[in-house]
Amino acid sequence: RKEVEQDPGPFNVPEGATVAFNCTYSNxxxxxxxxxxxxxxxxxKLLMSVYSSGNEDGRFTAxxxxxxxxxxxxxxxxxxxxxxxxxxxxxxxTNKLIFGTGTLLAVQP
Amino acid sequence: xxVISQKPSRDIxxxxxxxxxxxxxDSQVTMMFWYxxxxxxSLTLIATANQGSEATYESxxxxxxxxxxxxxxxxxxxxxxxxSPEDSSIYLCSVGGGPLYGYTFGSGTRLTVV
Numbered sequence: 001r002k003e004v005e006q007d008p009g010p011f012n013v014p015e016g017a018t019v020a021f022n023c024t025y026s027n028x029x030x031x032x033x034x035x036x037x038x039x040x041x042x043x044x045k046l047l048m049s050v051y052s053s054g055n056e057d058g059r060f061t062a063x064x065x066x067x068x069x070x071x072x073x074x075x076x077x078x079x080x081x082x083x084x085x086x087x088x089x090x091x092x093x094t095n096k097l098i099f100g101t102g103t104l105l106a107v108q109p
Numbered sequence: 110x111x112v113i114s115q116k117p118s119r120d121i122x123x124x125x126x127x128x129x130x131x132x133x134x135d136s137q138v139t140m141m142f143w144y145x146x147x148x149x150x151s152l153t154l155i156a157t158a159n160q161g162s163e164a165t166y167e168s169x170x171x172x173x174x175x176x177x178x179x180x181x182x183x184x185x186x187x188x189x190x191x192x193s194p195e196d197s198s199i200y201l202c203s204v205g206g207g208p209l210y211g212y213t214f215g216s217g218t219r220l221t222v223v
Binding site for chain 1: 110140142150151152153154157201203205210211212213214215216217219
């Protein structure tokens with residue numbers, strides 16, 4: 001079983017749609033959780049950290065369920081510019097980052 | 110968050126040669142991380158570089174193939190040695206800001222081995 005698992009997609013959604021990505025992780029001792037965004041041929045960039053109480057940043061909402069070892073990202077009112085690969089990232093031992101394989105989002109006009 | 114300057118941004122190399130990738134950070138950091146992203150794959154950690162000590166390598170990566178230097182708290186290099194086409198990949202360095210600020214990545218080095 002992979003340490004971090006994501007649905008690879010692609011998710012093809014129209015502009016304005018709401019889309020949700022899910023991620024599960026295997027290490028119950030993981031302490032920090034992130035969603036990163038990676039545009040084609042670019043480096044990953046932090047989208048948001050994920051806190052136990054859940055957190056929101058504009059159109060983006062992240063949720064963490066420690067009991068189920070599950071993280072989600074909700075994007076409301078999708079924009080064309082949201083098209084990218086979204087990486088679920090979890091810290092393992094010694095703050096090592098464990099990356100999911102990413103979920104590809106394509107927002108269509 | 111830290112700003113990382115990584116170079117070269119890309120290179121095409123002959124098999125059997127070596128390439129050294131550099132990362133310069135605009136602030137002092139304790140740990141720097143080196144990743145590989147193979148085509149169509151996510152990122153895989155190669156090693157963690159601490160200043161003043163040997164790098165810690167992940168399973169499947171060895172120092173002879175990927176020697177790392179960390180001469181001070183703002184700089185690190187990764188060398189890809191005796192390259193083969195299987196080493197064609199994007200190599201990225203990263204520094205950590207912790208759970209609040211996440212981790213920052215260099216812009217990556219796109220390596221093609223022919």
